[in-house]
Amino acid sequence: LSPRRQARSAILDPTSNTAIIGISSGKGGVGKSTVTVNLAVALRSLGKRVGVLDADIYGFSVPKLLGIKGRPVVLDGALVPQEAYGLQVISMGSLVEEDTAVVWRGPMLMKALEQFLKDVLWAELDYLLIDMPPGTGDIPISMYQLIPQSYLLVVTTPQPVASVVARRVGRMAEKTNQTILGVIENMAYFICPHCGTKEDIFGSGGGQQIAEMLGVPLLARLPLDTRLRRSGDEGAPLAASDDDPIGRAFVEAARALE
Numbered sequence: 001l002s003p004r005r006q007a008r009s010a011i012l013d014p015t016s017n018t019a020i021i022g023i024s025s026g027k028g029g030v031g032k033s034t035v036t037v038n039l040a041v042a043l044r045s046l047g048k049r050v051g052v053l054d055a056d057i058y059g060f061s062v063p064k065l066l067g068i069k070g071r072p073v074v075l076d077g078a079l080v081p082q083e084a085y086g087l088q089v090i091s092m093g094s095l096v097e098e099d100t101a102v103v104w105r106g107p108m109l110m111k112a113l114e115q116f117l118k119d120v121l122w123a124e125l126d127y128l129l130i131d132m133p134p135g136t137g138d139i140p141i142s143m144y145q146l147i148p149q150s151y152l153l154v155v156t157t158p159q160p161v162a163s164v165v166a167r168r169v170g171r172m173a174e175k176t177n178q179t180i181l182g183v184i185e186n187m188a189y190f191i192c193p194h195c196g197t198k199e200d201i202f203g204s205g206g207g208q209q210i211a212e213m214l215g216v217p218l219l220a221r222l223p224l225d226t227r228l229r230r231s232g233d234e235g236a237p238l239a240a241s242d243d244d245p246i247g248r249a250f251v252e253a254a255r256a257l258e
């Protein structure tokens with residue numbers, strides 16, 4: 001097997017060299033999964049070995065965003081991550097039929113997440129990005145109990161209400177003793193492709209406000225842009241193309257995580 005795979009639970013070992021980063025948002029639809037896959041591709045372009053764990057079990061979208069089809073191979077009762085853009089990827093979406101509703105209750109869900117971390121033959125990784133379920137409910141908290149050494153990254157839109165979310169995330173991080181690495185503001189502005197006018201569709205300043213509140217850097221301000229939506233639909237992340245300004249913004253954010 002290539003690349004060399006880690007012993008089953010090595011990734012959870014607090015002394016492991018893998019930086020585990022949970023990508024969180026207060027609510028769904030703010031672009032958390034889009035940011036996760038593009039950041040992963042950007043880190044890869046910097047030469048890092050990167051895994052993506054799609055833990056947004058009810059709203060999985062990572063396989064589609066990366067153009068991954070089929071199912072992961074099972075080897076000795078453990079899953080071998082699928083590969084795309086040089087990333088190692090595991091998602092509930094690759095294990096169930098596309099139109100299946102995942103209706104597991106909490107304990108079963110936790111078991112699934114635990115298995116994703118323990119019973120997956122991750123290759124040796126520098127980073128494992130976890131696309132978290134939105135919100136600050138039981139699942140994220142239990143997840144952090146499972147991986148207390150993990151870091152957090154917050155994705156938000158600029159809407160002022162988002163500061164409420166930031167406080168919640170901050171409080172949660174305090175409880176779980178986690179380090180927040182930064183904030184990424186998505187859908188920060190829209191530039192009209194016809195007249196070039198810039199519009200703050202979702203308001204402005206939310207990302208900065210949250211970053212200040214949490215005392216962490218604002219790592220990127222990404223525009224609302226059809227290309228980002230289309231690239232997601234096509235399974236071809238913008239961060240994979242060198243000459244794209246949005247792709248470059250992801251690479252800048254990835255650099256700040258080094």
Ligand code: ADP
Nearest residue numbers: 028029030031032033034223224225228229232
């Ligand atoms: P979440 O993971 O927070 O639920 P997604 O990453 O799945 O959000 O994004 C929701 C939808 O919005 C997707 O169709 C995605 O392509 C689109 N989207 C995300 N960010 C942007 C953006 N900056 N510009 C345009 N569309 C975006």
